[in-house]
Amino acid sequence: xxxxxxxxxxxxxxxxxxxxxxxxxxxxxxxxxxxxxxxxxxxxxxxxxxxxxxxxxxxxxxxxxxxxxxxxxxxxxxxxxxxxxxxxxxxxxxxxxxxxxxxxxxxxxxxxxxxxxxxxxxxxxxxxxxxxxxxxxxxxxxxxxxxxxxxxxxxxxxxxxxxxxxxxxxxxxxxxxxxxxxxxxxxxxxxxxxxxxxxxxxxxxxxxxxxxxxxxxxxxxxxxxxxxxxxxxxxxxxxxxxxxxxxxxxxxxxxxxxxxxxxxxxxxxxxxxxxxxxxxxxxxxxxxxxxxxxxxxxxxxxxxxxxxxxxxxxxxxxxxxxxxxxxxxxxx
Numbered sequence: 001x002x003x004x005x006x007x008x009x010x011x012x013x014x015x016x017x018x019x020x021x022x023x024x025x026x027x028x029x030x031x032x033x034x035x036x037x038x039x040x041x042x043x044x045x046x047x048x049x050x051x052x053x054x055x056x057x058x059x060x061x062x063x064x065x066x067x068x069x070x071x072x073x074x075x076x077x078x079x080x081x082x083x084x085x086x087x088x089x090x091x092x093x094x095x096x097x098x099x100x101x102x103x104x105x106x107x108x109x110x111x112x113x114x115x116x117x118x119x120x121x122x123x124x125x126x127x128x129x130x131x132x133x134x135x136x137x138x139x140x141x142x143x144x145x146x147x148x149x150x151x152x153x154x155x156x157x158x159x160x161x162x163x164x165x166x167x168x169x170x171x172x173x174x175x176x177x178x179x180x181x182x183x184x185x186x187x188x189x190x191x192x193x194x195x196x197x198x199x200x201x202x203x204x205x206x207x208x209x210x211x212x213x214x215x216x217x218x219x220x221x222x223x224x225x226x227x228x229x230x231x232x233x234x235x236x237x238x239x240x241x242x243x244x245x246x247x248x249x250x251x252x253x254x255x256x257x258x259x260x261x262x263x264x265x266x267x268x269x270x271x272x273x274x275x276x277x278x279x280x281x282x283x284x285x286x287x288x289x290x291x292x293x294x295x296x297x298x299x300x301x302x303x304x305x306x307x308x309x310x311x312x313x314x315x316x317x318x319x320x321x322x323x324x325x326x327x328x329x330x331x332x
Contacts, residue, residue, distance in 0.1 A: 002107040004028065004077050014050020018098045020082045025101065027052065028109070030139065031074045032119070034067075041067045045078065045101075046119075048144050053091075053100040054078055066106055073112035073119065073136075079105035152268055154221050157241055160260050166219035166243070171206035173223070174198075178205055183227035185236070199225035207244040218244040254279075290328075302328045 010026045029047035041064055043054040056067040070076065080103040091097030116132075117125045119139045130137040137143055158168060177184045177198035184198035200206075202224050210218045220242045228234055245253060258275050265271040278296075285294050288301045306326045309317045317327050 001110055007077055012049035013045050013047045013052040014095055016052055016082055016096050016099055021084055023082050025082055026079050028077045031070050031072055034070050036068055043070055051094055052096040054103050055100050056103055063106055073115055075110040077107040077109055078103045153264060156264055156267060160263055161219040164256055166217040167215055168219050171203040175200050185225045185227050201226050203242055211244050211246045216246045300330045303331055304328055
């Protein structure tokens, strides 16, 4: 294997455009695909920013032969010149589709065995295999975009809440067990034999302590741990944006968080959200949707038939009404 000694990466693969034509560039990344046409060899080089096409030709036969040994997921470094592609070879499907790199130096930094699945988006790969080879799964564009998206959300959160007077304050991970909504995960103490720390279900006591201490507004992007049975919306650990505010009412809390949602949707998805957001009381939500966290896109709302069937003689309905209940239906 070779090293990158003496080389310094000048650009990310997906950053190059026709404005860079004529530049000498140094790139590093993974071999995405290889195509050998005898006198020409094309390599698609990939990093997290995207893909760029490398060209090896007969003008440097030694380099061409070396390029022919490359296989998918080899890690390489290249030096070359950015040139325009001919019009009939432009690839409109990638941002770098108007240019390619004529390579003058190639270093093979690491070889790869044949991957258990291809690093591309249209592969129907079992989740168990993806998780077993998680480092390969995370090379896929979809997964990298998810991680980058989350990074952007947390950055927006920190900037937004800082602008609105919140201090980001870390709270301890090893705490005394406190009664909350689920069982605690416990960590045995080496120093105090027979005693345990708990992992926090949330920073509840600490953020209240911070308000008592006069911090006024607190924010933290924090890990929470709950020893619960797995469900569709529940897992052993998760991250939440945790907030606390002093000297405010309900409208203040809702308003500052509506603004955050508006900013996230605009900056990351270019979707304009009109404020204030629609509000439902608990009573209205339960009467219309039968849930205190309704998906309002669900068009089949509950309809109250209590007055219509009060005296219908059907025991199931009349007994429920006599006990103070109601009769409701979904109009399919």
